[in-house]
Amino acid sequence: MDAQRISIDHLKSDFAGRVLTEADAGFDAARQLWNAMIDRRPSAIAQCRGTADVIQAVRFATALDLPVSIRGGGHNVAGHAACDSGIMIDLSQMRTVHVDPQKRIAVVEGGATWAEVDRETQAFGLATPGGLISETGVAGLTLSGGFGHLRARHGLTIDNLVAADVVTAEGKLVRTSADENPDLLWALKGGGGNFGVVVRFEFALHPVGPEVLFIAPIYAVEDGPGPIRAWRDYVAQHDEDLAMICEFSTVPEDDDFPREAWGKKVFALVGIATGAPDAAEALAKPLRELGPLVTDFSGRMPYNDIQRLFDAQTPFGEMRCYWKARYLTDLPDEMIDLAMENALRAPSPNTISSLWNMGSAVRSVPPGATAFGDRSMGWMYSADGVWANAADDDANIAWARDSWACAEPFGHEGRAYLNFPGHGEDSALTRAAFGENYDRLARIKAQYDPGNMFRFNQNIEPQ
Numbered sequence: 001m002d003a004q005r006i007s008i009d010h011l012k013s014d015f016a017g018r019v020l021t022e023a024d025a026g027f028d029a030a031r032q033l034w035n036a037m038i039d040r041r042p043s044a045i046a047q048c049r050g051t052a053d054v055i056q057a058v059r060f061a062t063a064l065d066l067p068v069s070i071r072g073g074g075h076n077v078a079g080h081a082a083c084d085s086g087i088m089i090d091l092s093q094m095r096t097v098h099v100d101p102q103k104r105i106a107v108v109e110g111g112a113t114w115a116e117v118d119r120e121t122q123a124f125g126l127a128t129p130g131g132l133i134s135e136t137g138v139a140g141l142t143l144s145g146g147f148g149h150l151r152a153r154h155g156l157t158i159d160n161l162v163a164a165d166v167v168t169a170e171g172k173l174v175r176t177s178a179d180e181n182p183d184l185l186w187a188l189k190g191g192g193g194n195f196g197v198v199v200r201f202e203f204a205l206h207p208v209g210p211e212v213l214f215i216a217p218i219y220a221v222e223d224g225p226g227p228i229r230a231w232r233d234y235v236a237q238h239d240e241d242l243a244m245i246c247e248f249s250t251v252p253e254d255d256d257f258p259r260e261a262w263g264k265k266v267f268a269l270v271g272i273a274t275g276a277p278d279a280a281e282a283l284a285k286p287l288r289e290l291g292p293l294v295t296d297f298s299g300r301m302p303y304n305d306i307q308r309l310f311d312a313q314t315p316f317g318e319m320r321c322y323w324k325a326r327y328l329t330d331l332p333d334e335m336i337d338l339a340m341e342n343a344l345r346a347p348s349p350n351t352i353s354s355l356w357n358m359g360s361a362v363r364s365v366p367p368g369a370t371a372f373g374d375r376s377m378g379w380m381y382s383a384d385g386v387w388a389n390a391a392d393d394d395a396n397i398a399w400a401r402d403s404w405a406c407a408e409p410f411g412h413e414g415r416a417y418l419n420f421p422g423h424g425e426d427s428a429l430t431r432a433a434f435g436e437n438y439d440r441l442a443r444i445k446a447q448y449d450p451g452n453m454f455r456f457n458q459n460i461e462p463q
């Protein structure tokens with residue numbers, strides 16, 4: 001331990017960013033992740049300022065044979081960004097985004113959040129598909145897929161990833177694109193943080209907004225499944241334009257909602273329509289007339305505002321969480337009923353659960369084209385337990401696991417979305433998620449990380 005201590009001091013002395021150990025002020029804040037349940041204590045946290053720091057931290061970990069975890073936005077519910085007794089490579093100080101509006105490319109540093117990407121790209125009326133919350137990290141969300149509002153037309157986030165710069169386990173910087181090391185780019189498109197530290201992503205951009213139509217009618221669960229059945233059928237007919245979620249929640253005591261609805265179980269049909277105003281309004285109208293409304297937040301607004309709308313619901317490091325999602329082949333009435341029953345019995349008012357349709361651009365990508373694998377599922381179901389007190393851990397984790405398990409008969413080949421991984425306890429899900437792509441991923445892993453240095457993730461063992 002003394003030798004390690006001396007070495008960490010050595011790393012500290014020649015580092016552009018900060019290296020934090022337990023003795024340093026700021027250590028506890030730096031190891032804090034979005035999920036308040038995660039409490040890991042790395043030997044050191046290397047808050048990198050640039051690529052040279054990342055290379056140095058990786059080489060240092062190799063020399064001391066220490067495990068390495070990588071922190072992007074810190075939002076992974078399983079807490080993979082932090083490890084016990086290893087080096088946490090923290091990219092939260094590397095958030096620069098550079099946009100080339102002519103080439104329609106954004107170059108994004110590995111610790112950026114979607115807030116930085118959306119701000120810089122929307123300055124030019126451009127966007128790339130991210131997630132639904134602006135504070136989520138670009139890196140983790142991208143590397144395991146990326147489901148957001150723009151997926152109907154522009155696919156998953158990975159479908160827009162055109163190049164990346166990666167620091168490998170050897171401490172070398174490798175460029176990957178369609179022309180250079182294309183296998184690595186393929187692997188990054190869904191294979192997670194297995195292949196090295198991505199210091200820069202390059203994304204294709206598309207004209208979006210700046211104003212788009214936000215769709216968010218809210219219906220009461222007690223009024224029955226009619227609106228969800230009609231929504232299911234409608235989005236299936238319009239899946240080139242509409243990729244949405246049906247999100248179950250409990251109405252908060254908030255003056256934005258009618259007082260008589262406070263505490264009620266509801267579902268919101270949430271999405272955006274990016275087309276011309278009249279066409280977008282016409283497309284959304286039937287979804288806003290599916291039954292008695294609790295309220296309706298639909299309206300035209302800046303794309304950037306929509307991306308930030310739900311941030312306040314999900315404060316960093318305050319709530320305890322267990323989220324787990326599975327793909328569904330179809331969405332039969334029985335699965336809708338089940339989702340409603342699960343929502344009604346959720347033990348915490350902060351819990352949400354949701355049904356997502358895929359959207360046409362997501363489904364059009366062949367299984368072998370990205371590591372992510374098969375896209376033939378029509379839907380995803382996610383049970384997202386969120387609660388405040390440790391005393392309620394067991395009840396809430398049991399609810400999420402049970403909700404997830406009882407949707408199994410409607411599942412799609414036992415596959416799950418790896419960005420909602422529970423607490424990462426089910427490694428069989430990783431293999432199942434990749435299907436026939438797993439063996440190729442394991443070979444690429446062996447090429448870039450033969451010693452499995454990067455193993456705090458949905459791990460692919462080198463083959």
Ligand SMILES: Cc1cc2nc3c(=O)[nH]c(=O)nc-3n(C[C@H](O)[C@H](O)[C@H](O)COP(=O)(O)OP(=O)(O)OC[C@H]3O[C@@H](n4cnc5c(N)ncnc54)[C@H](O)[C@@H]3O)c2cc1C
Pocket residue numbers: 034069070071072073074075076077079080081082091110111130131132133136137138139140141142143145146147148192193194196197198199314419420456457458
């Ligand atoms: C509030 C909230 C909202 C969400 N909304 C969505 C959504 O709308 N759509 C969606 O698809 N997902 C969503 N997610 C899930 C999200 O995609 C994952 O939690 C994802 O892991 C977050 O990425 P991060 O960089 O913040 O994570 P981190 O916890 O920082 O990292 C997670 C893992 O990613 C890898 N990693 C991180 N940075 C790098 C890097 N630079 N290089 C290599 N590997 C790296 C590492 O393996 C790390 O352990 C949401 C999660 C939360 C908590």
